[in-house]
Amino acid sequence: MSATIKDVAKLAGVSVATVSRVLNDLPGYSEETRIRVMNAVAELRYQPNAIARGLVNKRTQTIGVLFPSVSSAFSSEILHGIEEAAQEQGYSVVVCNTAEDGKRTKKYLQVLREKQVDGIIYSSGVLKEEYHQTLQAMAIPVVLVATKSEYADIPYVKVDDHQAAYDACAYLIRRGHRRIAMIGGPAHDVIAGEPRIAGFRAALADHGLPPDEAPVLDGRFIFAGGCEAAEELLRQAPEVTAVFAAGDEMAIGVISTAARLGIAVPAQLSVIGYDNLKLAEMCYPPLTTVAQPLAEMGRLAAAKLIARIETGQPEASEILPHQVMERGTVSTRE
């Protein structure tokens, strides 16, 4: 078995209290004892037991992160940012894939509670009232990333979806496009669906284009959905010269579909995406898209959570800047 604090105390000829003090940099021992203790630690290759420590401190130095899907490029970039910030601050992160399933989510929340995590990050998706209640019962800090909620006690970090969609559409208009379509998420999705559609329409209206005539299809935020929607769009509204796809995977779907149908991008059809996944630079032509700083969002969410854990002070929500990344899929029209 591994050495315990008792073993080092015995070897150093001091009490465990003293060992604990030097290990935790607390005051109260002579330089000589410090050295004796450190020698014993080294000799026994002693490593503290974080579980025992956690039991008395009521702190585990670990946070839980809930994703609707861990394998998506979107989630992995956020996770990357979270992991980075957490590790810098000495926290571990346990990943939970809810698969957008209520039962799994509840199950995970329970596990996280039993494991006494110090805080939770909830990513992309609606924080249901039900979850909020159990979170409240757990009485631990929570922060939202790439989503938001009405609950005042839960800060979020995200981009302004309405404005980002507005800017994507305005960009297309500025480049001379007039017949613009959108492929977005489900209209009833209050986080990433509705606001982007509204932003898109607002941009149209502000530029004197009839917002209700523009086709808006649902691509479910996935590649296949983008392909299907593009196919339908191209059939029903061939006059469209540009499409705003509210997710890069869908945008790539549009590009693939156009290529398959012999429609040149951007010469015949312009496409602007949303997210700026690594994917966006890997297609040809490289995808013009409105960037969300995903890793940064993850980092900031983790930083806020940890600050909340350690200071107890409430943290403010934050809207991070988005940015249209001009690449190769939008052409200029006269």
Added chain:
Amino acid sequence: MSATIKDVAKLAGVSVATVSRVLNDLPGYSEETRIRVMNAVAELRYQPNAIARGLVNKRTQTIGVLFPSVSSAFSSEILHGIEEAAQEQGYSVVVCNTAEDGKRTKKYLQVLREKQVDGIIYSSGVLKEEYHQTLQAMAIPVVLVATKSEYADIPYVKVDDHQAAYDACAYLIRRGHRRIAMIGGPAHDVIAGEPRIAGFRAALADHGLPPDEAPVLDGRFIFAGGCEAAEELLRQAPEVTAVFAAGDEMAIGVISTAARLGIAVPAQLSVIGYDNLKLAEMCYPPLTTVAQPLAEMGRLAAAKLIARIETGQPEASEILPHQVMERGTVSTRE
């Protein structure tokens, strides 16, 4: 504060030992007490404290996973499989991004030890002697995924890299290609570099093609590297009709570069990748590639680790089948 086992014992009018028994489904109490206890549990919304339990059981029901990069598509698919299997068996997974940095890796190993994880999965990359030693000192089960090692006590689950590369090359030959190049990883990479290059050359040789004349470039397994290598290749060996890129990101780089240079894929240049990331289906034409069952590898690695943890029996290594996925980037030559 949350209720503890003492609270429920008091409310149920029994001892904590009895509460513990019913909670853990151990024998030794009447139906009546069981009900009294369960009622108290419900009334107090009692949740056991896994940290306290872990301290006495010496089991935390959590495993650590080390990745060289958490945000890569490759790692996320493996992670997805691991998370799934782990969650089914009641284990949590903490993710560690080593960033291929020795110091971070050592740091993480130490943290995982202090947090008393029950086992560790080490993904893709060489398990250095140094790591092996600290792992040995920790005395906990380890399994390797998408990599392997010489250490008999550490099982691995991966694909046969040599054979997979061989099959990719043989596929190209079968489709009529004779002037074939490879874009692989660093030749000194014993896991994913050298074996694939050797497999590629073996296939050439077995089919009567001079293996040493075929260009083999290093694309560092990344998109940019694939682009650079493709550019150099196309300049230096324009006679090449097909390239085997030993990683999908690199393959996509080849396709992008070809498109940029006006070289038609697959009409003028055929490309076969390696991995079968989700990416592979998202480009146009969709990428022909040799598939590794990444999620399955993750699942199996987790299953082996957990079996090892729970039974104490050693687990065998496993080579999973690969498969060439015929899609749209390889043409047939006469």
Added chain:
DNA sequence: CTGAAAGCGCTTACAG
């Protein structure tokens, strides 16, 4: 069937 008690490996008043 049930409970008192020891113990898991730490931290932290408290007393000196």
Added chain:
DNA sequence: CTGAAAGCGCTTACAG
């Protein structure tokens, strides 16, 4: 500057 002791929330022989 230092140690004895209590306690964190559980589990598990042991005794009855």
